[in-house]
Amino acid sequence: MSENAYDLLIRGGTVYDGTGSPGAPADVGIRDGVIVAVGDIDGAGNRTIDAGGMSIAPGFIDVHAHDDAAILGGSMDFKLLQGVTTDIVGNCGAGVAPMGDRLMPGAELVLGSGVAPTWSSFGEYMEEIDRSSLALNVGCLVPHGAVRFRRMGMDARAPTDGEMSEMRADVAEGMEAGALGLSTGLIYPPGTFAKTREIIELARVAAAAGGIYASHIRNEADGLLDAVAEAIAIGGGAGLPVHISHHKASGQPNWGKTKESIELIETRRDQGIDITFDAYPYVAASTVLSAMARRPEAADPDSVLVASVREKHEYEGKTIAQIAEMLDLPPADAVRRVLSEEPQAIAVFFVMDEADVRRVLGHRLCMIGSDGIPSATGKPHPRLYGTFARVLGTYCRTERLFPLEEALRKMTSLPAKRFGLSDRGAIGEGKAADIVVFDPETIEDVATYEEPRKHPAGIQYVIVNGQVAVDEGRQTEARAGELLRRS
Numbered sequence: 001m002s003e004n005a006y007d008l009l010i011r012g013g014t015v016y017d018g019t020g021s022p023g024a025p026a027d028v029g030i031r032d033g034v035i036v037a038v039g040d041i042d043g044a045g046n047r048t049i050d051a052g053g054m055s056i057a058p059g060f061i062d063v064h065a066h067d068d069a070a071i072l073g074g075s076m077d078f079k080l081l082q083g084v085t086t087d088i089v090g091n092c093g094a095g096v097a098p099m100g101d102r103l104m105p106g107a108e109l110v111l112g113s114g115v116a117p118t119w120s121s122f123g124e125y126m127e128e129i130d131r132s133s134l135a136l137n138v139g140c141l142v143p144h145g146a147v148r149f150r151r152m153g154m155d156a157r158a159p160t161d162g163e164m165s166e167m168r169a170d171v172a173e174g175m176e177a178g179a180l181g182l183s184t185g186l187i188y189p190p191g192t193f194a195k196t197r198e199i200i201e202l203a204r205v206a207a208a209a210g211g212i213y214a215s216h217i218r219n220e221a222d223g224l225l226d227a228v229a230e231a232i233a234i235g236g237g238a239g240l241p242v243h244i245s246h247h248k249a250s251g252q253p254n255w256g257k258t259k260e261s262i263e264l265i266e267t268r269r270d271q272g273i274d275i276t277f278d279a280y281p282y283v284a285a286s287t288v289l290s291a292m293a294r295r296p297e298a299a300d301p302d303s304v305l306v307a308s309v310r311e312k313h314e315y316e317g318k319t320i321a322q323i324a325e326m327l328d329l330p331p332a333d334a335v336r337r338v339l340s341e342e343p344q345a346i347a348v349f350f351v352m353d354e355a356d357v358r359r360v361l362g363h364r365l366c367m368i369g370s371d372g373i374p375s376a377t378g379k380p381h382p383r384l385y386g387t388f389a390r391v392l393g394t395y396c397r398t399e400r401l402f403p404l405e406e407a408l409r410k411m412t413s414l415p416a417k418r419f420g421l422s423d424r425g426a427i428g429e430g431k432a433a434d435i436v437v438f439d440p441e442t443i444e445d446v447a448t449y450e451e452p453r454k455h456p457a458g459i460q461y462v463i464v465n466g467q468v469a470v471d472e473g474r475q476t477e478a479r480a481g482e483l484l485r486r487s
């Protein structure tokens with residue numbers, strides 16, 4: 001077996017190297033989990049994949065995942081089968097570590113059930129990831145909400161000096177263990193209780209270790225521009241790159257505001273502050289029902305769909321208007337009833353305008369993040385299964401929002417560079433062998449709001465660290481993922 005020059009040889013496809021360069025015909029040779037040859041290859045492989053008519057790209061990087069618990073031993077079919085080979089977790093300030101006696105509120109449902117934490121510090125959580133049999137690669141952000149909950153509980157006040165230095169130490173410990181940066185979720189308690197100054201202080205700790213600041217900003221609706229300005233001020237104050245998560249303008253009165261928010265970002269970039277953002281390719285958002293039920297931009301009972309609950313499954317897949325009719329209550333009372341029975345209910349909110357989604361997605365600074373919530377039950381937002389295929393099928397091939405090489409750059413080299421993953425996100429000699437082989441003519445998302453648990457079409461092979469994790473469209477037993485530390 002090992003007489004051959006390559007463990008795996010991919011022949012006859014069109015290689016997109018991830019940098020944004022157009023595709024070119026080439027073979028790819030892999031040995032020991034690394035790409036060792038790209039071009040016209042003579043040698044033989046222990047296995048050869050015929051990629052005739054297919055595109056060959058670096059494995060996709062999901063910069064906005066909430067799979068913090070799902071990755072621990074999970075098959076991760078919903079990500080692998082859309083071509084994702086690296087997940088970045090710890091987003092929106094939410095996560096399962098660090099923790100004291102209990103998880104931060106909401107973590108159990110948002111981050112998947114059946115978690116039995118064996119860790120307390122963030123570094124210990126990362127060690128647990130490292131020991132786990134991972135279906136894909138994982139990078140981590142230290143979530144501010146978890147840090148704050150550990151040290152201050154749900155107190156809506158500024159930290160004392162002592163609490164501040166404990167929180168700094170938590171962030172430093174995570175960064176030393178190899179986290180990629182600090183994340184915040186400034187609409188969710190307890191993150192929302194933090195003033196800008198507190199976040200700058202903690203972001204300085206991430207900055208000292210070479211990390212980035214990723215934020216679910218304080219307001220994505222009427223206060224969008226102020227919230228973007230706050231994120232930029234945190235980057236400027238702490239001296240680190242800023243990444244705005246799932247950039248959007250939420251609620252009809254705010255539609256069109258991404259024009260101004262992007263102008264603001266471009267202006268501040270020209271002044272030397274390093275800012276990027278990500279988006280998912282849908283006009284509907286999704287989060288806990290409690291987070292947005294009280295927000296005016298999500299008040300239309302026809303625009304809010306209950307996605308996942310624990311027990312009252314009859315609510316799942318129904319709008320608030322439909323539930324109100326079912327319960328014979330006014331919509332506001334129906335929301336209160338659902339929340340009293342299902343405090344952790346997750347909902348889908350149709351709050352965005354297609355023009356904003358296209359403007360954000362199409363921008364050169366935008367990478368792709370699914371924001372998928374791997375809930376155990378119900379009808380999760382279809383982005384969990386469909387994001388990457390939807391960008392390639394709908395927005396690239398059908399709508400021609402960008403050429404294929406640019407769509408792929410947004411999923412590969414752009415995020416790899418941003419999150420400090422130097423051996424990922426590109427096809428080239430010496431790079432880790434994370435690869436997707438897909439048909440550019442047929443790739444498409446199949447998941448819908450009604451039937452979200454559907455894997456995309458058109459993805460034939462997914463290679464993780466040189467091992468075939470998806471073979472002719474089917475997931476294998478391979479568990480070749482690795483914990484990725486900041487490089």
Ligand SMILES: [Zn+2]
Pocket residue numbers: 091092185216245246
């Ligand atoms: Zn978020």
